Amino acid sequence: MKCYAIIFLIFLILSSPITAVPTAKYDRIKAVNYANKYCQNPNPSYEVLSGADCTNFASQVLFNGGIPYDTNKIWQPYTGAWINVISFYNYLKKDYLAKDCKLTELKPGDFIQYRNSTSHVWDHTVVVVKGGADPTVDYHSSNRCNVKHSGVLSFGKDMFRGVCITK
Numbered sequence: 001m002k003c004y005a006i007i008f009l010i011f012l013i014l015s016s017p018i019t020a021v022p023t024a025k026y027d028r029i030k031a032v033n034y035a036n037k038y039c040q041n042p043n044p045s046y047e048v049l050s051g052a053d054c055t056n057f058a059s060q061v062l063f064n065g066g067i068p069y070d071t072n073k074i075w076q077p078y079t080g081a082w083i084n085v086i087s088f089y090n091y092l093k094k095d096y097l098a099k100d101c102k103l104t105e106l107k108p109g110d111f112i113q114y115r116n117s118t119s120h121v122w123d124h125t126v127v128v129v130k131g132g133a134d135p136t137v138d139y140h141s142s143n144r145c146n147v148k149h150s151g152v153l154s155f156g157k158d159m160f161r162g163v164c165i166t167k
C-alpha cells in the first residue's frame with residue numbers, strides 16, 4: 001500500500017511539468033509592454049546614461065521580458081554588453097540568444113541596430129514593438145515611442161541589422 005503510494009507519487013513528480021528544466025523563454029508581450037511604458041519617461045529604477053541610453057534601454061527590455069543575467073556577469077547593469085551597441089550585439093550572438101535576421105522576420109521584442117553614416121560606427125539600438133515591412137520601434141537617446149524604422153534609418157544612418165531573439 002505504502003509502496004504503491006510512493007510509486008504513484010514518483011509518477012506524479014515525473015509527469016509534472018514542474019520537473020522540466022527551467023529554460024528562459026522570452027516573453028515578447030512583457031518586453032513590448034516595458035518598452036512602451038518607459039520609451040518616453042525612463043524607469044526610475046535604472047540609471048539614465050545621458051545621450052547614450054539606447055542600449056541600456058534595450059537591455060532593460062530584454063531583461064524585463066525574462067532573459068536572465070548570464071552566470072559570467074557579462075551582461076547586467078551597466079556592463080559593456082548591457083550599454084554598448086556593439087558589445088550588446090556580440091553578447092547576444094555569442095550566447096546564442098539572437099541571430100541576424102531580415103527586416104520582415106523581426107517580431108515585437110526584437111532589436112534593430114544602425115550604423116552612423118558619418119562615423120561608420122554602429123551607434124544605435126532600437127526595440128521593435130510592431131513587425132511588418134517597415135517595423136515600428138521605441139528607443140532612448142533621444143526618447144521616442146512608436147516611430148517607423150525607415151524614419152530612424154533616413155536620419156544619418158547608412159546601414160541597419162535586424163537582431164532576432166531566439167529564446
Ligand SMILES: *[C@@H]1O[C@H](CO)[C@@H](O)[C@H](O)[C@H]1NC(C)=O
Nearest residue numbers: 116117118119123155156157
Ligand atoms: C553620427 O556620429 C556623429 C559623430 O560621432 C554624431 O555627432 C552624430 O550625432 C551621429 N549621427 C546620428 C544620426 O546619430
